[in-house]
Amino acid sequence: MAQIGYSKEVxxxxxxxxxxxxxENPDGYGQVGNPVCGDLMEIFITxxxxxIDDIKFRTFGCGSAIAVSSMVTEMAKGKTLDEAMLITRKxxxxxxxxxxxxxxxCSNLGADALHAAIKNYWVKIGKIKPEEAEAGExxxxxxxxxxxxx
Amino acid sequence: MxxxxxxxQSASPLDPRVAEFAESFLSSDFGNPSxxxxxGLAAKAALEEARAKVAKLINAESPESIVFTAGxxxxxxxxxRGAALRSAAKGKKLLASLIEHISVLNPLxxxxxxxFDLALVPVDSMGIIDLAALEGLLxxxxxxxxxxxxNSEIGTIQPIKEVSDLVHEKGQFLHVDGAAAAGKIPIDVxxxxxxxxxxxxxxxxxxxxxxxxxxxxxVRIQPVLFGGGQEKGLVPGTENLYxxxxxxxxxxxxxxxxxxxxxxxxxxxxxxxxEILKIEESYLTGHPxxxxxxxxxxxxSRIEGESILLxxxxxxxxxVSTGSACSSRTLEPSHVLLAIGLxxxxxxxxxxxxxxxxNNPDQIAPTANATKKTVERxxxxxxx
Numbered sequence: 455m456a457q458i459g460y461s462k463e464v465x466x467x468x469x470x471x472x473x474x475x476x477x478e479n480p481d482g483y484g485q486v487g488n489p490v491c492g493d494l495m496e497i498f499i500t501x502x503x504x505x506i507d508d509i510k511f512r513t514f515g516c517g518s519a520i521a522v523s524s525m526v527t528e529m530a531k532g533k534t535l536d537e538a539m540l541i542t543r544k545x546x547x548x549x550x551x552x553x554x555x556x557x558x559x560c561s562n563l564g565a566d567a568l569h570a571a572i573k574n575y576w577v578k579i580g581k582i583k584p585e586e587a588e589a590g591e592x593x594x595x596x597x598x599x600x601x602x603x604x
Numbered sequence: 605m606x607x608x609x610x611x612x613q614s615a616s617p618l619d620p621r622v623a624e625f626a627e628s629f630l631s632s633d634f635g636n637p638s639x640x641x642x643x644g645l646a647a648k649a650a651l652e653e654a655r656a657k658v659a660k661l662i663n664a665e666s667p668e669s670i671v672f673t674a675g676x677x678x679x680x681x682x683x684x685r686g687a688a689l690r691s692a693a694k695g696k697k698l699l700a701s702l703i704e705h706i707s708v709l710n711p712l713x714x715x716x717x718x719x720f721d722l723a724l725v726p727v728d729s730m731g732i733i734d735l736a737a738l739e740g741l742l743x744x745x746x747x748x749x750x751x752x753x754x755n756s757e758i759g760t761i762q763p764i765k766e767v768s769d770l771v772h773e774k775g776q777f778l779h780v781d782g783a784a785a786a787g788k789i790p791i792d793v794x795x796x797x798x799x800x801x802x803x804x805x806x807x808x809x810x811x812x813x814x815x816x817x818x819x820x821x822x823v824r825i826q827p828v829l830f831g832g833g834q835e836k837g838l839v840p841g842t843e844n845l846y847x848x849x850x851x852x853x854x855x856x857x858x859x860x861x862x863x864x865x866x867x868x869x870x871x872x873x874x875x876x877x878x879e880i881l882k883i884e885e886s887y888l889t890g891h892p893x894x895x896x897x898x899x900x901x902x903x904x905s906r907i908e909g910e911s912i913l914l915x916x917x918x919x920x921x922x923x924v925s926t927g928s929a930c931s932s933r934t935l936e937p938s939h940v941l942l943a944i945g946l947x948x949x950x951x952x953x954x955x956x957x958x959x960x961x962x963n964n965p966d967q968i969a970p971t972a973n974a975t976k977k978t979v980e981r982x983x984x985x986x987x988x
Binding site for chain 1: 907910911914915918919948949952
């Protein structure tokens with residue numbers, strides 16, 4: 455049977471999101487999405503011994519956008535930065551017991567926000583150049599039928 | 605905690621009196637109205653009784669001007685395609701307001717692909733159609749103009765009589781989608797000057813799967829489906845006797861009770877609006893006074909509508925609706941909210957409440973409180 459509505463895990467994370475908030479003076483900060491499209495996520499990290507020591511998020515968006523943000527912070531916490539860079543949108547969706555098809559792309563930006571925060575940190579410590587931080591992410595828009603209309 | 609249902613517009617419960625009235629047509633009184641034996645004749649009589657009751661609700665000239673359909677989408681398609689194609693020899697221009705329901709807009713867009721010329725008339729920031737723009741766009745070649753009686757997302761009621769006067773002076777036929785308005789406010793097709801009017805059964809607490817198109821005597825339309833000769837050949841297929849008999853009874857009850865019920869709901873609705881607008885950065889969408897009596901619609905800045913709907917449901921057991929893009933299949937924000945001039949990010953934060961029979965004044969305070977807590981919760985999560 456086709457899944458109806460959101461999975462139990464999505465609703466659980468939506469109703470009880472983990473790691474909500476702001477970190478003052480974070481080691482890394484990433485923001486993805488656009489309020490015009492209905493989704494905006496930001497992730498703050500602190501790094502200790504090359505691992506994600508603390509992580510917080512804030513999200514404007516639908517149920518899946520909030521659940522995805524919460525889940526990705528749970529998945530990333532305690533991982534080394536290289537490990538955290540390997541977390542994909544698909545991994546997050548799977549951990550959440552799946553997302554409705556129309557949400558797989560638009561509202562599934564948690565991994566992108568995490569990667570942006572890590573790259574922001576790497577730029578700060580001189581590990582990568584700023585232009586390298588821009589490359590390599592899946593685009594937010596561009597898939598057929600999923601433009602946000604602006 | 606007992607739930608509070610505030611989404612009557614998307615589905616209403618069957619009135620128990622209607623259920624009792626119509627039930628027998630599924631079992632002991634079953635029959636095909638086209639059959640000539642006694643069972644068929646009894647079914648036909650029940651169908652015609654329903655037709656007369658629906659005709660009375662809107663003061664139609666005669667029961668014969670009511671064509672039964674399987675619902676609003678079918679009635680809107682029949683009106684748009686049926687009238688445009690029938691009159692194509694006289695002109696190929698079509699007009700509609702920007703805020704019509706998709707079951708009006710999509711058949712119009714399809715006709716445009718087939719060579720018709722389609723223009724959409726703007727509305728003001730409260731959702732009222734721009735009459736001057738309408739007048740400017742109308743011509744004798746405008747064979748069909750479609751303007752809804754009232755909008756389901758923002759509740760705004762259109763000046764239908766003025767629209768009708770313009771259409772009949774400068775163009776040809778006027779179709780009005782009355783699905784959201786019928787049973788809530790008086791509709792008189794003769795006084796209002798309506799040529800084609802769409803009606804819904806479920807919005808009157810009748811069974812789902814039934815609707816009607818009023819066709820003013822003398823207005824010619826053609827079928828969009830082909831088959832048997834039912835409904836004057838306009839809607840072929842054996843009639844859904846149970847649903848249509850129920851629709852008729854629901855229409856009869858609506859005619860008797862709508863004035864009092866609408867007044868009762870309006871008082872609750874006004875209370876809700878007053879309380880909910882106390883929330884910081886909350887705004888009413890649609891017209892403050894020219895609006896359906898059971899309808900309240902809002903937008904809240906910095907948060908998103910699907911999250912509002914889910915929180916209200918999961919945390920407070922209150923069911924509402926939203927025009928947010930994220931709740932739609934297309935991921936596009938509501939065309940209605942964009943038409944009234946909201947920016948995309950504003951249109952994302954919408955919430956719609958439509959009231960009905962099971963609502964009462966005691967629900968105002970808990971609903972307003974739940975809305976406040978929902979907005980606060982989501983704003984605490986929001987980076988905006």
